[in-house]
Amino acid sequence: MSEQLSADIVVIGSGIVGSLAARRLALQGASVLILEAGPRLNRGRVVAAFRNSPIKGNWMGAYPPSPWAPHPIYVPKDNGYLKQAGPYPYPAEYIRAVGGTTWHWAAMAWRLVPNDVRIKTLYGVGVDWPMTYEELDPWYQEAEELIGVAGAPDTGSPRSQPFPMEPVAEPWSMRRFCERLAPAYAVVANTVARNSRSYGGRPACVGNNSCQPICPVNAQYIGENAVAAAEAAGVRLIENAVVYRIEHDAQGRIAAVHYFDPDKGTHRVTGKTFILAANGIESPKLLLLSASDKYPNGLANGSDMVGRHLMDHPSSSITFYADEELWLGRGPQSPSSINTLRDGAFRSQHAPYRLDFTNISQVLSVTQDLIKEGVYGAEFDKQLRWRAAHQVSLKNVLEVLPDPDNRITLSSEKDAMGIPKPEAHYSIGDYTRRGADVSKADFTRIAELMGGTGLRYSADGQFANNQHITGTMSMGNDPKTSVVDGFGRTHDHENLFICSTGVMPTAATMNSTLTAIALALRTAEHILPKPADVHAAALNAEREASLS
Amino acid sequence: MTNEIQQVVPHHDDPADPSRRRLLAGLLTAYTASLIPWALAQPAPHADRGAFTALSAILVGRQALDATQTARLYDALVADDAHFPADVQSLLTLINQRQIDPLQLQNVLDTEHSPLAPLPRKIVGAWYLGVVGSGEAARCIDYETALNAVAVADVLKPPTYAYGTYGRWANKPI
Numbered sequence: 001m002s003e004q005l006s007a008d009i010v011v012i013g014s015g016i017v018g019s020l021a022a023r024r025l026a027l028q029g030a031s032v033l034i035l036e037a038g039p040r041l042n043r044g045r046v047v048a049a050f051r052n053s054p055i056k057g058n059w060m061g062a063y064p065p066s067p068w069a070p071h072p073i074y075v076p077k078d079n080g081y082l083k084q085a086g087p088y089p090y091p092a093e094y095i096r097a098v099g100g101t102t103w104h105w106a107a108m109a110w111r112l113v114p115n116d117v118r119i120k121t122l123y124g125v126g127v128d129w130p131m132t133y134e135e136l137d138p139w140y141q142e143a144e145e146l147i148g149v150a151g152a153p154d155t156g157s158p159r160s161q162p163f164p165m166e167p168v169a170e171p172w173s174m175r176r177f178c179e180r181l182a183p184a185y186a187v188v189a190n191t192v193a194r195n196s197r198s199y200g201g202r203p204a205c206v207g208n209n210s211c212q213p214i215c216p217v218n219a220q221y222i223g224e225n226a227v228a229a230a231e232a233a234g235v236r237l238i239e240n241a242v243v244y245r246i247e248h249d250a251q252g253r254i255a256a257v258h259y260f261d262p263d264k265g266t267h268r269v270t271g272k273t274f275i276l277a278a279n280g281i282e283s284p285k286l287l288l289l290s291a292s293d294k295y296p297n298g299l300a301n302g303s304d305m306v307g308r309h310l311m312d313h314p315s316s317s318i319t320f321y322a323d324e325e326l327w328l329g330r331g332p333q334s335p336s337s338i339n340t341l342r343d344g345a346f347r348s349q350h351a352p353y354r355l356d357f358t359n360i361s362q363v364l365s366v367t368q369d370l371i372k373e374g375v376y377g378a379e380f381d382k383q384l385r386w387r388a389a390h391q392v393s394l395k396n397v398l399e400v401l402p403d404p405d406n407r408i409t410l411s412s413e414k415d416a417m418g419i420p421k422p423e424a425h426y427s428i429g430d431y432t433r434r435g436a437d438v439s440k441a442d443f444t445r446i447a448e449l450m451g452g453t454g455l456r457y458s459a460d461g462q463f464a465n466n467q468h469i470t471g472t473m474s475m476g477n478d479p480k481t482s483v484v485d486g487f488g489r490t491h492d493h494e495n496l497f498i499c500s501t502g503v504m505p506t507a508a509t510m511n512s513t514l515t516a517i518a519l520a521l522r523t524a525e526h527i528l529p530k531p532a533d534v535h536a537a538a539l540n541a542e543r544e545a546s547l548s
Numbered sequence: 549m550t551n552e553i554q555q556v557v558p559h560h561d562d563p564a565d566p567s568r569r570r571l572l573a574g575l576l577t578a579y580t581a582s583l584i585p586w587a588l589a590q591p592a593p594h595a596d597r598g599a600f601t602a603l604s605a606i607l608v609g610r611q612a613l614d615a616t617q618t619a620r621l622y623d624a625l626v627a628d629d630a631h632f633p634a635d636v637q638s639l640l641t642l643i644n645q646r647q648i649d650p651l652q653l654q655n656v657l658d659t660e661h662s663p664l665a666p667l668p669r670k671i672v673g674a675w676y677l678g679v680v681g682s683g684e685a686a687r688c689i690d691y692e693t694a695l696n697a698v699a700v701a702d703v704l705k706p707p708t709y710a711y712g713t714y715g716r717w718a719n720k721p722i
Contacts, residue, residue: 047708054679054686056707076683169715196714207711209704216708329704331717361707367676367696371669374654377583378609380672381699388700389721 015100
C-alpha cells in the first residue's frame with residue numbers, strides 16, 4: 001500500500017462542476033483532494049489530434065479513451081462501453097480525463113427560465129425543483145463570473161446583476177437570420193462561456209470555429225481552466241485514479257473511497273466529506289457499484305431512484321439552402337438561438353424547446369454530400385462553394401420529462417479493469433415527440449423566411465442527442481422520490497454530496513452545465529459557508545481581476 | 549481558382565527531360581488532354597503515378613496539382629490496395645476511349661456495374677477530404693491543403709485556425 005491519502009473533502013471527478021466546487025472549498029481553508037479516473041490532456045495535442053483525425057465530423061475523434069477509464073466511442077465503431085438496453089438508443093458522449101467533458105463543449109451557459117423549476121405546479125407535468133429561480137440567481141451569478149459568461153439581456157432568464165461580458169460579436173450569418181426572421185421570431189445571442197474581451201487571463205475569441213472539439217486559444221472556458229483554478233487554490237488532484245467503490249461505516253457515513261491505478265493497484269482514500277462529481281452516468285454507476293450488506297441496492301439508493309429519471313435533450317433538425325450567401329463557419333460555432341418557445345401554457349401539452357442555429361462550417365458536410373452524389377470535375381468546386389455559402393441548419397432542443405424507466409444500470413459486461421459498464425435504458429416519450437412535431441412548423445416557416453430551397457428535415461421519430469445528461473441522481477425534498485436534497489446532500493449519507501448535472505430533477509431546454517455549476521457552488525457553500533463579508537470581498541476581487 | 553477548362557494546349561516544354569514529358573502526355577488522348585492540358589508537361593516518376601496524376605486532375609477538375617501532395621495520396625492509396633495502380637490505369641483508359649464527361653462518370657460506372665465504380669469516390673475523397681481509407685483504417689493525409697479547404701480559402705479558414713481578430717466575422721463575407 002502506498003501513502004495514506006486523506007483530505008477534509010474528497011471529490012470524485014475533475015470536471016468543470018466538481019473542480020469549481022473543490023476550488024471554492026479549498027479557498028475556505030479545507031484540504032481538498034480530487035480523484036480523476038482519466039489522464040491529463042494537453043490542449044496543443046488535442047488540437048493536433050483533431051487536425052490529424054480522419055473523422056473530423058465526430059468531436060470525440062480527438063479524445064481516445066484510456067484503457068483504464070473508458071468512455072463511450074461510436075465512430076468509426078461503437079466501442080461497446082455504454083451498453084444499450086433500448087428501446088431507443090442513448091448514445092451519450094462524455095470524456096473521462098482531467099477537466100472532463102467540457103474539453104469539447106459549445107460553451108453554452110444558459111440559465112433556466114424561472115418557470116422551469118415549477119412545471120408540476122404550473123403545467124401538471126414533470127416535477128418541481130426544491131428551490132426557486134430566485135434562490136438560484138446569486139449562484140448563477142457567481143458561476144458566470146467564475147467562468148466568464150457573455151450574454152444578451154433578452155434571453156428570458158431574469159438576473160439581478162449584469163453579465164460579466166457583452167455578447168460575443170454576432171456572425172454575419174446570424175445577423176441575417178435576425179433581420180429576416182423578425183418580427184416572427186426573435187433571434188438572440190447565445191449565453192456562452194466564451195470571451196468577448198480579455199477575461200480571467202484568457203483572450204477574446206478569434207473565431208477558430210472549433211469550439212467543439214477544442215478551443216485552441218483558450219477563449220472558451222473549459223474544465224481544464226476549472227482544474228487549474230482549483231489547483232491554484234490548493235486542491236490536490238490525482239489523475240488516473242479510477243474509483244470503484246465508496247465505503248461506508250456502521251452508521252452509514254462515508255468513510256473512504258477505493259481506486260485502481262492503471263496497473264490495478266488498489267488505494268484507499270479517507271476523508272470527512274465526499275463529493276461525487278463524476279457526471280450523470282459514471283456517478284450513479286459508482287453508487288450502484290458500492291452496494292454492501294447494509295445497502296444492497298447501492299449507496300444513496302434507499303429510494304431506488306439512483307440512475308433513474310435519465311434525461312437529455314433530443315433534437316430534430318432542418319437543413320436547407322438560404323437564398324443568400326451566409327458562409328457558416330466564420331466565428332464561434334454556436335452563436336444564436338430563438339428562446340421564445342422555452343416556456344408557455346403549451347407546456348401542459350408538449351415539450352418546450354429552444355431553437356438553435358449552428359454556425360459550424362458546412363464545408364466538411366457538403367464535401368461529403370458531393371462525394372456521395374458522385375459530382376466530379378470542375379463542377380465539384382463550384383457546387384462546394386455554392387453549398388458552403390448557402391447551406392444552413394437549425395435544430396430544436398427539446399425538454400424530456402423525468403421517467404423512472406429511463407435509467408442507468410450496471411451491465412453484466414465489464415471493462416478492462418473488471419468494473420461493470422453502465423447500461424442505458426431509454427425511450428423518448430410522447431410529450432417530447434409532440435414538441436418535435438410542433439417545432440417542424442417553425443422549421444418550415446424559418447426556411448420560408450430565408451428563401452430556403454432544398455429543405456431536408458431529419459427523419460420523423462429520429463433524434464440526435466445533445467449530451468446533457470441529467471436526472472439520474474435527482475434532487476428533491478422527499479427522500480422517497482429523490483436521491484439528494486436541495487443542497488446536493490444524499491438523503492441516505494450525511495457526508496456524501498453530489499455535484500453534477502445528474503442532480504437536476506428536470507432537463508428544461510438549456511445546456512445543463514451552468515446550472516450544475518451554480519448548484520455545485522451552492523452545495524460547497526452548504527458544506528463550508530463563507531462568512532458573508534469574505535464572500536462579498538472575494539466576489540469583488542474576482543470582478544476586479546476579471547477586468548484586468 | 550479557375551473552373552474553366554482551357555481548350556488550347558499551352559506551349560509547355562521541358563528540354564531538360566523530354567522523356568518524362570512524353571511519359572505523362574502518352575497517357576492522354578486529345579479528349580482528356582483537353583480537360584487537363586497542363587498535364588502534358590508534367591513530369592512523373594513512373595507511368596502509374598502519371599496515370600494517377602492525370603485521373604486525379606480530371607476528377608477534381610484542376611489545372612494544377614501539388615506534386616508532393618499527389619505523391620503522398622498516391623502512396624497511401626496504393627498501401628491500401630495493391631490493385632489501385634492497375635485500376636487507375638483502367639479508369640483513365642476508359643475515360644480516354646469513351647470520352648466520358650466527369651459529371652457523368654459515376655452514373656456510367658454504376659449503370660454498367662463496373663468494378664471500377666468505387667474508384668472515383670476514393671480518389672476524390674482523398675483529394676477533397678484529405679482522408680484515405682475507411683472505417684478504422686481511415687487516416688488523415690491532408691487537412692489544410694485538402695481541396696475542400698483550398699476551394700473556400702478566400703472566405704473560410706479550416707476549423708481550429710483563427711479567423712482573424714475578434715469580431716471580424718461580423719462583416720459580410722464577400
